[in-house]
Amino acid sequence: MTTETQATAAASGAGATARFRENKKFAADASQERVATLAGRVIKAINETVLEERVSYDEYNAFKAWLIQVGEDGEWPLFLDVWVEHSVEEVANANRHGSKGTIEGPYYIPNAPTLRTPATLPMREDEPGTALLLQGQVRNTAGEPLLGALIELWHADDRGFYSQFAPGLPEWNLRGSIVADEQGKFQISTVQPAPYQIPTDGACGALISAAGWHAWRPAHLHVKVSAPGHQLITTQLYFPGDQHVDDDIASAVKPELILVPTERAGGNGREVTYDFILDPED
Numbered sequence: 001m002t003t004e005t006q007a008t009a010a011a012s013g014a015g016a017t018a019r020f021r022e023n024k025k026f027a028a029d030a031s032q033e034r035v036a037t038l039a040g041r042v043i044k045a046i047n048e049t050v051l052e053e054r055v056s057y058d059e060y061n062a063f064k065a066w067l068i069q070v071g072e073d074g075e076w077p078l079f080l081d082v083w084v085e086h087s088v089e090e091v092a093n094a095n096r097h098g099s100k101g102t103i104e105g106p107y108y109i110p111n112a113p114t115l116r117t118p119a120t121l122p123m124r125e126d127e128p129g130t131a132l133l134l135q136g137q138v139r140n141t142a143g144e145p146l147l148g149a150l151i152e153l154w155h156a157d158d159r160g161f162y163s164q165f166a167p168g169l170p171e172w173n174l175r176g177s178i179v180a181d182e183q184g185k186f187q188i189s190t191v192q193p194a195p196y197q198i199p200t201d202g203a204c205g206a207l208i209s210a211a212g213w214h215a216w217r218p219a220h221l222h223v224k225v226s227a228p229g230h231q232l233i234t235t236q237l238y239f240p241g242d243q244h245v246d247d248d249i250a251s252a253v254k255p256e257l258i259l260v261p262t263e264r265a266g267g268n269g270r271e272v273t274y275d276f277i278l279d280p281e282d
């Protein structure tokens with residue numbers, strides 16, 4: 001059996017913060033005018049809230065203490081990806097004609113093991129959960145198959161835990177980079193992920209309980225799909241009937257991203273077909 005235990009906010013937050021610092025590029029060359037505009041608007045929005053809501057010193061100090069705690073728990077990636085990234089993604093992908101994108105979230109890790117289709121994601125011998133076969137084709141916006149397409153897939157396990165962000169899981173559990181065939185087709189065997197509850201023991205969890213919100217994301221598969229000469233798409237796929245599809249804490253569900261799986265013959269889990277359409281590079 002598994003030795004997996006509840007991921008703590010401090011452990012998954014520290015991991016997400018370290019990963020972000022390693023992998024992301026920053027707009028360090030933003031103009032003075034742009035910085036003044038953006039920082040000025042955020043500060044103004046906070047001040048307007050204070051004045052309109054008649055915020056007290058007790059409330060101001062609670063806010064200050066909470067901001068400090070978010071940093072100490074390493075939860076800035078979590079906070080931003082849950083409550084802000086969806087708007088950034090909306091702006092970034094506004095002009096795409098191909099598949100819908102959605103947020104990346106805090107748990108992507110580049111360079112997962114490369115597998116050829118038909119592939120099985122790395123998993124434990126006794127990986128719990130319902131078998132799931134994800135298959136489809138990568139095409140361009142003219143409907144032509146894309147040779148050399150790559151599908152990076154990562155997701156939580158049957159208990160809602162991500163490898164490298166929860167203890168007790170093999171390094172690349174349920175993470176892989178799948179090379180599609182000459183027709184852009186892919187077949188990937190994995191297990192159905194569970195809904196994901198963001199850590200409740202850190203600063204983000206404290207905010208959620210103080211506000212009376214819930215901490216859940218619907219079960220989801222994360223994917224990045226790319227092909228030479230085309231724009232990479234980062235997206236997620238969801239499952240119908242999930243309680244949180246209409247109520248995602250991260251506001252990242254779109255109707256086009258909800259899968260329609262069917263039961264496989266012989267009680268052999270479920271399968272689903274989903275095609276990805278990539279926009280040309282601009």
Ligand code: MBD
Pocket residue numbers: 078081082103104105106107196198217250252
């Ligand atoms: C996740 O798994 C996730 O996808 C997002 C957006 C935020 C927190 C955890």
Ligand code: FE
Pocket residue numbers: 105107196220222
């Ligand atoms: Fe996720």
